[in-house]
Every structure is written in C-alpha cells, then in structure tokens.
Amino acid sequence: xxxxxxxxxxxxxxxxxxxxxxxxxxxxxxxxxxxxxxxxxxxxxxxxxxxxxxxxxxxxxxxxxxxxxxxxxxxxxxxxxxxxxxxxxxxxxxxxxxxxxxxxxxxxxxxxxxxxxxxxxxxxxxxxxxxxxxxxxxxxxxxxxxxxxxxxxxxxxxxxxxxxxxxxxxxxxxxxxxxxxxxxxxxxxxxxxxxxxxxxxxxxxxxxxxxxxxxxxxxxxxxxxxxxxxxxxxxxxxxxxxxxxxxxxxxxxxxxxxxxxxxxxxxxxxxxxxxxxxxxxxxxxxxxxxxxxxxxxxxxxxxxxxxxxxxxxxxxxxxxxxxxxxxxxxxxxxxxxxxxxxxxxxxxxxxxxxxxxxxxxxxxxxxxxxxxxxxxxxxxxxxxxxxxxxxxxxxxxxxxxxxxxxxxxxxxxxxxxxxxxxxxxxxxxxxxxxxxxxxxxxxxxxxxxxxxxxxxxxxxxxxxxxxxxxxxxxxxxxxxxxxxxxxxxxxxxxxxxxxxxxxxxxxxxxxxxxxxxxxxxxxxxxxxxxxxxxxxxxxxxxxxxxxxxxxxxxxxxxxxxxxxxxxxxxxxxxxxxxxxxxxxxxxxxxxxxx
Numbered sequence: 001x002x003x004x005x006x007x008x009x010x011x012x013x014x015x016x017x018x019x020x021x022x023x024x025x026x027x028x029x030x031x032x033x034x035x036x037x038x039x040x041x042x043x044x045x046x047x048x049x050x051x052x053x054x055x056x057x058x059x060x061x062x063x064x065x066x067x068x069x070x071x072x073x074x075x076x077x078x079x080x081x082x083x084x085x086x087x088x089x090x091x092x093x094x095x096x097x098x099x100x101x102x103x104x105x106x107x108x109x110x111x112x113x114x115x116x117x118x119x120x121x122x123x124x125x126x127x128x129x130x131x132x133x134x135x136x137x138x139x140x141x142x143x144x145x146x147x148x149x150x151x152x153x154x155x156x157x158x159x160x161x162x163x164x165x166x167x168x169x170x171x172x173x174x175x176x177x178x179x180x181x182x183x184x185x186x187x188x189x190x191x192x193x194x195x196x197x198x199x200x201x202x203x204x205x206x207x208x209x210x211x212x213x214x215x216x217x218x219x220x221x222x223x224x225x226x227x228x229x230x231x232x233x234x235x236x237x238x239x240x241x242x243x244x245x246x247x248x249x250x251x252x253x254x255x256x257x258x259x260x261x262x263x264x265x266x267x268x269x270x271x272x273x274x275x276x277x278x279x280x281x282x283x284x285x286x287x288x289x290x291x292x293x294x295x296x297x298x299x300x301x302x303x304x305x306x307x308x309x310x311x312x313x314x315x316x317x318x319x320x321x322x323x324x325x326x327x328x329x330x331x332x333x334x335x336x337x338x339x340x341x342x343x344x345x346x347x348x349x350x351x352x353x354x355x356x357x358x359x360x361x362x363x364x365x366x367x368x369x370x371x372x373x374x375x376x377x378x379x380x381x382x383x384x385x386x387x388x389x390x391x392x393x394x395x396x397x398x399x400x401x402x403x404x405x406x407x408x409x410x411x412x413x414x415x416x417x418x419x420x421x422x423x424x425x426x427x428x429x430x431x432x433x434x435x436x437x438x439x440x441x442x443x444x445x446x447x448x449x450x451x452x453x454x455x456x457x458x459x460x461x462x463x464x465x466x467x468x469x470x471x472x473x474x475x476x477x478x479x480x481x482x483x484x485x486x487x488x489x490x491x492x493x494x495x496x497x498x499x500x501x502x503x504x505x506x507x508x509x510x511x512x513x514x515x516x517x518x519x520x521x522x523x524x525x526x527x528x529x530x531x532x533x534x535x536x537x538x539x540x541x542x543x544x545x546x547x548x549x550x551x552x553x554x555x556x557x558x559x560x561x562x563x564x565x566x567x568x569x570x571x572x573x574x575x576x577x578x579x580x581x582x583x584x585x586x587x588x589x590x591x592x593x594x
Contacts, residue, residue: 055099056081058578058593061091063107064557066520067543068114068528073520078112080549083577087545105589111557113523114543115275115300115550115576116499117530119448120427120492122197123265123279123289123302125258126249130161138195139167139460142176145192149184161189161206167460168345171199174353178203178234195459199346200241202234210248219243220310221339221373223349237349238342238373243309246282259292265497266298270582272499273552273571276301278492278534280337280394294327299581300574301550303534305335305394314378317385330576334534337394337427338382341372341402345460348373359467366467367431367476370399379409386422387413392535393424394448400431400474407439420444423488425533428453430477437478437485446533447482448490451505451522458510471511479506479515490533491526499526500558500569508563519559549578553587 056079065075067088077094079087087094098104133148140148145164152162162185170176171194181190181203189206193199207213214232216224222239224232236245250258269277279302281289286306293302309316315338326332342348347364348371359366372379386393397403403426410419420443426432429447432440440447454477457463471477482489493502503526509516517525531541540548553573558566573590574582580593 053086054081055102056086056097057101058103058105059094059098060105060107060112060553061095063110063112063553065107065112065543066114066523066559068524069542069544075543078543078549078551080575080578083549083579085543085545085547085549088543103589103592105587107553107587110572111554111559112543113273113552113554113558114527114541115552115574116273116523116526117276117278117490117534117536117541118269118274118492118497118499118526119278119490119530119533120450120494121277121279121497122282122494123262123277124246124282125253125261127161127253128257130163131156133162133164135164138165139169139462140164141169142173142180145170145176146184149181149190153185153188156188158187159189161191161209164190164192165195166192166201167195168462171201171346172352172354176201178207178232181234194346196343196345197242198238198343198348200236200245202236202245204234207232207234209252210245212244212248216244217312219312220314220378222310225352235352237346238339239310242282242307242339247285247309250282250285250288255292258288259296262289262293262298263296266300266302267582269497270299270574270576271570271584272497273554273569273574274300274497274499275550275552275574275576275581276303276530276536276540278303278305278530280305280307282307286333290324290327290331290333293331297328298330300576301330301332301540303332303334303536305337305392306333307337315374315382315385332534335392335394336386337396339373339396340379340406341370341397341399343398344370344456359463359470361470361474365463366470366474367398367433368400368470368474370401370431372399372402372405376405376409379405380413383409383413387418392422394427395425396428397426398428398430400433400436400476403429403431403433403436403440407436407443407445410443411439416442416444423533423535425490427494429482432476432478432482434475434478434481437481437487441485441487446488446490448492448530448533449479449506450492450494451502451507452493452495454505454512455510468511475512477509477512477515479509479517481515483517483521488529488532489525490530491522492530498567501567502526503558504563504566523558549575551575555584 058080061077063076067073075088076091078085079094079097087097135148187205189209190203191206192201219239223237224240225235227233286304290304344365350364361368363369395406397406423444423446425446425448427448457468503522506522507516507519528541531537540550552571555570555572558569571582572584572586580590583590
C-alpha cells in the first residue's frame, strides 16, 4: 500500500526541497520513532547528555494511536513539547521522558489519529435571509417544487430569496425554466440549484437581484442558456454559475455573515477531528476569504487555493495574481484550480431534455463521453501559466476525455521532467481508466477523491443499472488501483463535511466494490495523503517526532466499529499544534490545553 512516495529522512542530514510556488524550505531531520521501550530508551540515551531536549509539556498515554506511518503504524503514547511531537512509542518509554511539570492525559484505550486534512472543501457564504424550500425528496419533480413554492410564499415578505436543491428530474425538465418560476412568483427571487453545484435555474427576480441582464456576456466553459428568441431561460451552468452567480451572491453578503458561515463550518470540522482543510473558494473570492479568515482567527489550518474564473475570451489569469502566502500561522494561500469538465448528471454543456438513463460509452452522461469545457489550446495555456508562475495546478477532472486532454497537454509541455515533482492534482479523477493510470503515475499526478461521490446510482436512482454497468465496464472510479500503481491518494469531502461518512464511501465503494480500500488506507489518505497533496508532509499528516501536534482522540475505534456506525464517530479532543481546539469534556486534564 502506498499513500505517499517514500521520503528518505536521515538523522542529522538536511535535504533541500521546494514547493511549486517557489518557496524554498529544508526538510527537518528527526529520529524515527519506535514502538518498543528498549529501542526508545536507546534512542534517547545515544544523544549526548548536554544535547538532551527538555522534558515534554504533555504526554498522551494508554492509547491506540494510529501514526499513519508505513512502519510502526500503532503506538501507545505520544510526547508533545510546544506545538510538536517529540516522541512516540510505548507507555513506559514515553512516560520516562516526563518531569514534574509535564501534563499527562490517560486516553483510556481510545483511538487517536493524525488530524484529518480535508483535501477538497468549498467554504461558501451567501446572504442571510434566504429560505430553503421544504422538499420531500432529493430529486423533486415539478409538482413537488410548485407545491413547495406555493406553500412558502404566503409566509414570506417580498424580496425573500427561495432556494431549493434539485436533481436530474427537474434539471432536465425543459418545462421548468425562468418563465415557469415567474408564474409562481415575480417578486420573490427563486433559485433552484443542482445538488452537485454545476447547474441552476433562476427566475426573473433572482436574475435581477444578481444584476444579470439580457445583455450579459457569455463565459468560456460556462453558459447562460437562451431560448430561440435569444432571451435568458434562467438556466445557468459551470463557470457562469460558480463564477458569475456565486460571485454576485458573495458580493451582496456582508463580512459579518461570511465570517459567521466560516466559523460554523470550521468549528464543526474540529468536532469531526479535522485539523486542516483545503479550501477552493468559489466566485474568485480568494483575497476576501484570506482576509476574513486571517482576522477571525480560525481554530484549524486552512489552505486556500485560487479557483479562477473565465471570460468570453478564455481563462481569467488575473485572478491567479499572488496573495500573501501566509496571512497568519494557520492560513496558507497557494495553487490554482481549473474545472476542465463538468459532471455526468447534467452532461456538462449538453442541452437539456435528455435525462441520463442507461447510458452507453460515448454518451455525454458517461465518464467516457463527458466533454471537456475548454479546447486543448486553452488547456495548454493553463499549463504554461502554471509553469511560468510556479504554482501547483489542480484540475477538476471527472470524465475520461478531460483526463486524457490534461495528460496530453502535460506531455506536450515538458512531460515528466517538467511535471513529476509538481504534484499536479486531479480533483475527483473518476475517469482515470486503466489505460491512463501509468501515464498519470509517470507525470506525478496526485488524485484527490471524495467518498460521498462513489455511490452515483444511490444518489440518483434514475441513472439506472445500465449506467452502473457502463461505469464498471470502463473500470472508472479507481482507488485500490491507484494505490497499487503508486499514485498518491488524498481524500476530502466536496459535500458532506463528515470525514467518517466519506471513509464509508471509499471503504465500501458501492459503484465499484472491487476498488474499495481498507480503513487504514483511508485514514492514511485523509491524513498523510492529503498533507502530501499540499506539500505539507514534512510538517503534518503523520504522528511522527518533529511533526506538528495535530491530532484527534476519537469517540470510537474507527478501525473495528461496524460500517453503519462509522459516520457517528466524533472527536472527543482535537489538538492543533498541541492546543485543544475542541474538547468534549471526556478526558480528565484536557481542559488545561485550551
């Protein structure tokens, strides 16, 4: 099993390293920890007396501690000094490092994991006062939508925006458009968004609220659908949605409301045991997101990646301008993400009217047929910009065609020599079929996948058995095969934040059970793998001496609990840099760590 490439770490020897953003750094040396008391005693004893480190500030002992390292995967105790782990091993050996000032916390046999690192998050904020429609199903039809809107309108003042989440039934019903929603209400904005965030239907009041008029320009890689007379139908897709619509929603949201939304999400994250998230702000709000997060302050670490917009002419490289790389010690800004295709549910830019059922290879509603959003020459330009400005490139790639397009472009622009060390990321990577895996490995691709995405027929039963047969015939959605090939795997949410629900997805993989991975592999991908994906493996991701003391003490043993109980897992104590950012009050002595 391989979650991250082996990185040789030698005692007393420093190794030069750098990130794609051009920030040089030196990999700090550390002594590889061992689990048995005798070896740990020897490790300490071989250090000259005058060089022995000070005693730890904190020792966690009597635990079932998963280190996420390739060897010595479980230990009993950890020693922490300041914000770093200084020792890991047996209870007896680690406790011998303590002095009278060292705090000790008895874990009572509880499971501990490195702080989870969600590799794919969109920290969103929207105006307060919106009202969600009371919909009975996840895939409502027109009758249900109409009834929900009519029930809501009498209770709401004019101007209140009504929002609803829809599936393919409503989105592909050409009778549901701006005119149909206007017939329900002309003075209350209505916005129906697909659950995957790549499509929406708005009425006239919503378009007006967002300043979207009939003469709005088109965007490459996105679309404002128009009728035969050239009038907006209210249907919005891809870059027009998460660029223009999301951007204008963000623009009319106050800083106070945005910070409240961030605070709620980050506090909830810490309760799950997440100590880091990798945020890709929609609507080009990187600078605003960084500014707000830097002043909150945040309880956990946040990496912010630019998610650029597009214009009628092509990608908007202006939003790739540099921002302060580290607005505060917990916030990092680096990298740029582009969406190269859409999602199979909506067929990306495919005209509405054909609901994806029983698809066959080549259909726009299959991984094989999903069309790219940009031409190959545009993708070449994206790669040139990344090389010129030395940033990590992240690409939303779901279908096989966009994956092939990207690999072709990387080979044209220098191949492995130019890209292998840059850790280019495929966000999702469902379409990395077997014939592409060796190419991805050679080019140094890192795959960031989401467990909640691996039960597509469960999400939308209308896709049918034919779709599932097609998916399996293509051998799409690889996980186990990626690890076997040596491709680094990171895990995240891109939806439901609960990491344990996402781990259920990757360890059962309903779409392709043969590609499921073990729980140890999954936790390693959610920690060490995600750290590697953001060039942070020398600071976090494993519970290794020298690394940051980011960890979670869990409410149950995630390596043995029944699958159906796994999503109920919570952290009882979450440490970021040795400081408690969440404490459920279960462990005696933890209160002193706040």
